[in-house]
Amino acid sequence: MSSTKQRVCVIGSGNWGSAVGKIVAQNVQNFPDLFEQEVRQWVFEEDYNGEKLTEVINREHENVKYLKGIKLPHNIVAVPDVVEASKGANVLVFVLPHQFVRGVCEKMKGHVAHDARAISLIKGLDILPEGITLFSEEIGRILDINCASLSGANIADEVAQEKFCETTIGCRSVEDGETFFKLFHTPYFRVNVIRDYVGVELCGALKNVVAVGAGLSDGLKYGSNTKAAIIRRGLMEMRKFGKTFFGGVESETFFESCGVADLITTCSGGRNRKVAEAFVTSGKPIDVLEQEMLNGQKLQGTLTAAEVHEFLTARKMVDEFPLFNTVYRVIYEGAHPESIVRDI
Amino acid sequence: MSSTKQRVCVIGSGNWGSAVGKIVAQNVQNFPDLFEQEVRQWVFEEDYNGEKLTEVINREHENVKYLKGIKLPHNIVAVPDVVEASKGANVLVFVLPHQFVRGVCEKMKGHVAHDARAISLIKGLDILPEGITLFSEEIGRILDINCASLSGANIADEVAQEKFCETTIGCRSVEDGETFFKLFHTPYFRVNVIRDYVGVELCGALKNVVAVGAGLSDGLKYGSNTKAAIIRRGLMEMRKFGKTFFGGVESETFFESCGVADLITTCSGGRNRKVAEAFVTSGKPIDVLEQEMLNGQKLQGTLTAAEVHEFLTARKMVDEFPLFNTVYRVIYEGAHPESIVRDI
Numbered sequence: 139m140s141s142t143k144q145r146v147c148v149i150g151s152g153n154w155g156s157a158v159g160k161i162v163a164q165n166v167q168n169f170p171d172l173f174e175q176e177v178r179q180w181v182f183e184e185d186y187n188g189e190k191l192t193e194v195i196n197r198e199h200e201n202v203k204y205l206k207g208i209k210l211p212h213n214i215v216a217v218p219d220v221v222e223a224s225k226g227a228n229v230l231v232f233v234l235p236h237q238f239v240r241g242v243c244e245k246m247k248g249h250v251a252h253d254a255r256a257i258s259l260i261k262g263l264d265i266l267p268e269g270i271t272l273f274s275e276e277i278g279r280i281l282d283i284n285c286a287s288l289s290g291a292n293i294a295d296e297v298a299q300e301k302f303c304e305t306t307i308g309c310r311s312v313e314d315g316e317t318f319f320k321l322f323h324t325p326y327f328r329v330n331v332i333r334d335y336v337g338v339e340l341c342g343a344l345k346n347v348v349a350v351g352a353g354l355s356d357g358l359k360y361g362s363n364t365k366a367a368i369i370r371r372g373l374m375e376m377r378k379f380g381k382t383f384f385g386g387v388e389s390e391t392f393f394e395s396c397g398v399a400d401l402i403t404t405c406s407g408g409r410n411r412k413v414a415e416a417f418v419t420s421g422k423p424i425d426v427l428e429q430e431m432l433n434g435q436k437l438q439g440t441l442t443a444a445e446v447h448e449f450l451t452a453r454k455m456v457d458e459f460p461l462f463n464t465v466y467r468v469i470y471e472g473a474h475p476e477s478i479v480r481d482i
Numbered sequence: 483m484s485s486t487k488q489r490v491c492v493i494g495s496g497n498w499g500s501a502v503g504k505i506v507a508q509n510v511q512n513f514p515d516l517f518e519q520e521v522r523q524w525v526f527e528e529d530y531n532g533e534k535l536t537e538v539i540n541r542e543h544e545n546v547k548y549l550k551g552i553k554l555p556h557n558i559v560a561v562p563d564v565v566e567a568s569k570g571a572n573v574l575v576f577v578l579p580h581q582f583v584r585g586v587c588e589k590m591k592g593h594v595a596h597d598a599r600a601i602s603l604i605k606g607l608d609i610l611p612e613g614i615t616l617f618s619e620e621i622g623r624i625l626d627i628n629c630a631s632l633s634g635a636n637i638a639d640e641v642a643q644e645k646f647c648e649t650t651i652g653c654r655s656v657e658d659g660e661t662f663f664k665l666f667h668t669p670y671f672r673v674n675v676i677r678d679y680v681g682v683e684l685c686g687a688l689k690n691v692v693a694v695g696a697g698l699s700d701g702l703k704y705g706s707n708t709k710a711a712i713i714r715r716g717l718m719e720m721r722k723f724g725k726t727f728f729g730g731v732e733s734e735t736f737f738e739s740c741g742v743a744d745l746i747t748t749c750s751g752g753r754n755r756k757v758a759e760a761f762v763t764s765g766k767p768i769d770v771l772e773q774e775m776l777n778g779q780k781l782q783g784t785l786t787a788a789e790v791h792e793f794l795t796a797r798k799m800v801d802e803f804p805l806f807n808t809v810y811r812v813i814y815e816g817a818h819p820e821s822i823v824r825d826i
Contacts, residue, residue, distance in 0.1 A: 291706070291707045291710035291711060291714075292707060293705070293706055293707050296705045296706065296707045296708070297707065301704050301705050301707060301708050302704060302707070302708045302711060302823035303707035303708055303710070303711050304711045304714065304715075325824075326823075328711070360645050360646060361637070361640045361645050362635070362637055362640065362747045362750060362751050363635045363636060363637050363640045363641065363645060363646070363647035363747060364640070364645050364646045364647055365746075365747075366635035366647070366739075366742075366743035366744070366746040366747040367635060367646060367647050367648045367672070367739065367743055369742075369743065369746060370635075370648065370737070370738075370739060370742055370743040370746075371648075373737065373742065374737065389733065389734075389737075390733075392737070393714070393717065393718065393733075393736070394714075395710075395711065395714060398710075398713075398714055398717065398742055399710040399711055399713065399714040400710070402709075402710040402713060402714075402746060403706045403707060403709075403710040406706060406750070407706050479646035479670075480669075
């Protein structure tokens with residue numbers, strides 16, 4: 139690259155990816171000396187009414203499939219090939235379903251700028267009995283670059299409609315933090331940069347387990363005190379999990395948007411809460427509810443609960459996380475939903 | 483007193499006082515060597531269908547006026563005279579509207595045991611431009627005893643129905659903390675004792691200002707992200723307020739039931755939220771809404787917002803609490819409700 143300007147690439151173009159692409163493409167316009175004005179976005183190519191989705195997006199400036207009704211800035215360009223999209227990019231924004239991360243990174247390897255830095259907006263963790271991998275670390279490892287993380291109370295449709303919210307960026311490097319702040323912060327999308335990138339990413343995954351607990355409580359019609367208690371206990375177990383198994387996780391992180399605020403949002407609306415509520419009221423198993431309520435998609439919270447349980451079992455620490463454990467037992471071992479208050 | 487057993491007296495018998503009286507009277511039965519089995523409860527005498535309310539309560543074992551449908555243990559006795567109720571008491575549980583605290587304490591002075599200790603469940607603060615008085619401190623000062631505080635996500639009706647919740651007791655003395663734990667903790671009403679009694683009491687008052695902010699956001703239909711952001715910012719301003727103006731207030735307190743959990747409950751249901759929402763949607767002033775929605779009772783959150791504003795103005799620190807300030811400006815100075823996101 140002859141230019142010293144930063145080239146930004148957004149990897150992913152679902153509901154959240156499109157909302158984020160809109161922000162990023164608007165923000166580079168505020169810093170013409172700092173960023174290349176064209177932002178490329180990798181879009182997984184699909185057929186849309188007989189046309190290619192990328193072609194429709196680039197003509198209509200709208201992701202008609204995943205973020206209908208929201209116009210995108212003209213300087214964001216949909217690109218169906220991930221290597222072409224990310225070639226020479228200095229700033230990589232990862233916002234795609236977690237199961238595609240490794241494959242996409244392997245393809246990109248060797249094509250991004252050597253001084254590139256990345257940020258992960260991916261929800262989820264890779265939890266195996268032998269250990270936990272953060273997606274930011276996985277991206278960093280494969281591409282041999284630094285990777286930050288972003289998470290917060292950020293329901294995509296509300297962000298796309300420019301309703302006020304906050305988000306948290308966890309970033310080891312102060313300089314990268316400044317770049318990401320410029321790329322993401324707007325008057326309606328308020329960014330707070332902290333150093334604890336691990337805590338930011340953990341919150342985004344573990345909150346879903348707590349939301350299952352909150353949903354069980356809703357299903358039992360336990361009311362507002364109980365739900366607040368479950369949310370609070372959940373927040374404390376999220377923090378304990380982070381502090382027990384990772385260095386550098388700080389209490390303060392759980393006061394950030396990625397912590398308490400995202401947890402509140404996830405436990406008030408959200409599919410994890412909703413399906414868990416139906417689990418109690420309908421008596422149907424989770425996989426049936428996934429078919430009926432989520433078109434067969436897997437529920438994140440129950441999956442994470444199982445992974446966390448396996449991880450804790452391997453360390454003989456199940457009993458130290460009674461809420462996580464109870465969610466697991468209710469969903470997978472037939473424990474009575476009432477355990478959600480009896481056993482925590 | 484010839485007995486070494488503790489005599490417990492509950493001062494107040496509204497909705498919350500009755501729910502708490504039930505817990506306390508049940509719990510003394512678990513510790514017959516420690517507590518006198520009769521618990522006296524001061525009940526402000528009223529007429530109830532031509533009978534005295536205290537007589538109805540003592541015959542029916544039910545506070546038919548303020549907690550209908552909930553049976554009280556037989557060992558709690560309603561007493562219409564506060565001096566008689568508290569004579570020789572070693573443990574005083576204050577749970578009455580804040581405007582009656584001083585008058586009641588003045589009457590009790592000299593009649594309680596010299597080694598008595600108290601706990602305040604009173605919501606509110608006495609905020610004047612020259613300073614803030616906690617009701618626990620005021621009770622302690624007038625009666626010359628130690629006074630702890632209790633606050634949490636504790637909607638009275640849900641507690642009375644024995645729905646699971648948590649609460650926080652703030653208590654300087656470890657020994658008193660143990661006594662209060664025995665008196666209040668049950669499997670459905672989980673007590674956590676901490677030392678920061680100031681923080682506990684502050685949370686119970688300041689949360690109502692935040693709930694007004696959350697209600698404005700609801701009135702504007704801002705959705706879940708925005709409300710979570712307002713709750714989070716509010717929690718941070720509550721903490722900053724405590725740490726700025728009081729010694730001994732700790733961050734950890736805001737993770738307790740009295741902090742984050744009570745705030746969540748108050749911002750999801752609750753009259754402060756509801757009236758503030760109607761303030762936006764109806765365009766009517768607060769005093770009209772108080773007439774229409776609260777039978778003329780004063781809304782706590784707007785009152786506290788005004789007191790906090792005066793207190794901060796006297797210290798030239800209004801700008802350091804943008805959420806509190808914006809709530810004040812919207813309610814009292816005609817600022818547009820949208821300021822709740824624009825100006826924080």
